[in-house]
Amino acid sequence: MERDEIGAWLRLLLTPRVGPASARRLLAALGSPQGVFAATREALAQVVPARETTELLKTPADLPEQLAATLAWLESAVPGQDRTLVTLGDERYPAALLETADPPFLLFAQGRLALLQRPSVAIVGSRNPTAQGKENAFAFAQALSQAGITVVSGLALGIDGAAHEGALAGGRLGSTVAVVGTGLDRVYPKTHRDLAHRIAQDGLLISEFTLGTPPLAANFPKRNRIVAGLSRGTLVVEAAVQSGSLITARLAMEMGREVLAIPGSIHSPQAKGCHALIKQGAKLVETAQDVLEEMNWRVATLASADQGGDEANEASGHEDLLLNAMGYDPVGQDALSARTGMGPADLGARLLELEMMGQVARLPGALFQRVGLG
Numbered sequence: 174m175e176r177d178e179i180g181a182w183l184r185l186l187l188t189p190r191v192g193p194a195s196a197r198r199l200l201a202a203l204g205s206p207q208g209v210f211a212a213t214r215e216a217l218a219q220v221v222p223a224r225e226t227t228e229l230l231k232t233p234a235d236l237p238e239q240l241a242a243t244l245a246w247l248e249s250a251v252p253g254q255d256r257t258l259v260t261l262g263d264e265r266y267p268a269a270l271l272e273t274a275d276p277p278f279l280l281f282a283q284g285r286l287a288l289l290q291r292p293s294v295a296i297v298g299s300r301n302p303t304a305q306g307k308e309n310a311f312a313f314a315q316a317l318s319q320a321g322i323t324v325v326s327g328l329a330l331g332i333d334g335a336a337h338e339g340a341l342a343g344g345r346l347g348s349t350v351a352v353v354g355t356g357l358d359r360v361y362p363k364t365h366r367d368l369a370h371r372i373a374q375d376g377l378l379i380s381e382f383t384l385g386t387p388p389l390a391a392n393f394p395k396r397n398r399i400v401a402g403l404s405r406g407t408l409v410v411e412a413a414v415q416s417g418s419l420i421t422a423r424l425a426m427e428m429g430r431e432v433l434a435i436p437g438s439i440h441s442p443q444a445k446g447c448h449a450l451i452k453q454g455a456k457l458v459e460t461a462q463d464v465l466e467e468m469n470w471r472v473a474t475l476a477s478a479d480q481g482g483d484e485a486n487e488a489s490g491h492e493d494l495l496l497n498a499m500g501y502d503p504v505g506q507d508a509l510s511a512r513t514g515m516g517p518a519d520l521g522a523r524l525l526e527l528e529m530m531g532q533v534a535r536l537p538g539a540l541f542q543r544v545g546l547g
Contacts, residue, residue, distance in 0.1 A: 411441075
């Protein structure tokens, strides 16, 4: 894409009052951004309201700065982390997103652009998940990535981050797409800086926002429509009733896409959102294989891997007395002692051992929770 064309796309993006819907009408009527800005007031007025027409005839004050920053960003890409702009009409534009009611007309992208054409599922959930929730997000994403499915999420804390990590651990056959609510020259939250760099290397980062855009609260719900739109299905791992991830699930439902949810404890606030979705018709899933079958993605290798994992668990004595007594809800030592008959000293030693093995997490309030998937 030449400098003048990039400048025209950015000008359209930066023009006040002209949102994605108006921009798409203008592009449909006038052919290109250059055609839009070469048009007369009369021609523009036939497509958009008068206030938008007036704004289109002005040059945004920040256009020169944005154009310079964008060109510098594109030119400074390092090997293995391609940077590009993807526009409506570009053959690289993701077909699944193009089918939605409000697709962005310009995307900034960094990483493996081919992932936009792969089968994908969104994995979303709470920013404050339980230990089990993070474990589920990681494990489902890893298994799906190993099966060649791209995992889409929003780079937020909690479930999003665990999903991206799991997909990266699953290898490049599937990997992950992070849809961010800032410019691609910023990372939010900052604690995900290393994760974002790894996604740029082995996955893909995308944003509809210009470079330098800070983490504004209004941009994150807007970002959610792209997370849902890129994906043929949305899996909600954990969510409170008021969770923002339910916005993504609702958008997916409105798009006619599959919505899936992992059930949890009836006592956990972080499971109530998933239970509400299931009552509304979301598909209850317990394994990554369930997701593949629900989406009609047949991957024999994943079924084999799951079976191998079950056999390994059984061979290693997975049916541990204490783990069985714990179940999957947070529980205190007194209750565990009553269930198992173990004394305080033996129980404490065994809990510490399981904690060191990564099978049990210590929670606030002197509670413990099983975190294994078996």
